[in-house]
Amino acid sequence: MKKLIAAASLCVASFSVQAVITVPEYDANAGKQIAETVCAACHGVDGVSIVPAQPNLGGQNVKYLYKQLVNFKAGYRKNGIMQSQVANLSQQDLANVAGYYASQKPWGVGYGNPATAQEASKIFLGGDKKRGVIGCAGCHGPEGAGNTWAAFPRLGGQHSAYIATQLKLFRAAGRQDDIASDDQKRANDAAKEGEMGMMQTVASKLSDRDIRILSEYVSAIH
Known part of the structure; x- marks a missing residue:
């Protein structure tokens, strides 16, 4: 619980320095x-x-x-x-x-991997302090529902392949991988120009295995 509260606090701090997102009245x-x-x-x-x-x-x-x-x-x-x-x-x-x-009905639930679900849930909920990995649930919620006010996306049930790709794109940006081209990086979570955003910071510390098991886990939670 302490890890979850700490991660949530970091997410609030990250969002507080960004401009509030205002959606125009829509049809x-x-x-x-x-x-x-x-x-x-x-x-x-x-x-x-x-x-x-x-x-x-x-x-x-x-x-x-x-x-x-x-x-x-x-x-x-x-x-x-x-x-x-x-x-x-x-x-x-x-x-x-x-x-x-x-306004559409939310999508359903995907398929996870029971063999790695427990390991992935520990990272998702509480991170890994030894490696400086922040838990995902602090921003996205323990059930992956996201945070509408802060514009943090719903993740639960999302395609694992898509989640894995995005984490790798954020990781490439967070590690400042000069080999990767611009379209192989994702940096649009930046809090301030020239600074790394939360997702780049978190993803930069994830291994390929972390990304795989987290993506599979996220696909199955709801």
Whole structure:
């Protein structure tokens, strides 16, 4: 419990130095029309993706979705497909799409690995003090539900393949891996320009095994 409280305190401190995310008033019906033509092939019309490499979006918190879309459009979060998809969308369009997917029924639960669930749960809930790893639950909640106010995403039930990829992208950015190209890094959680954000800090201390078992664990919690 002490580890969970400490991790939560660090998350609050990290968020407090960021600008508050304000989502414009949105039209979910207009967002649905965009989702059907632009987003559905990868993320599904209802926000449930059938492709493990692409995230489920249905029921995700609207602040997080809007921030990611804005970051893709600005090029702050790198992904060639996503950047091309949002290139012709206005800020209002982005808010509408975020609002639509957030209003959908949350996705279900994925499949975990019972053999490593206990080991992964210790890292997820309390981290690993010896290695300086902060527990995931402090920001994302013990059941992976996220934090709507702080725009921390819901993780529980998300595709393990997608979670693993994102952790590796954050890790590459956190370790300042010069070999990795910009699209092989993710740094859009930065608290201040030039400083590492929480996810980069946490992921930089994770091994490939940590990432694998955490991703499998996260996929199964709800």
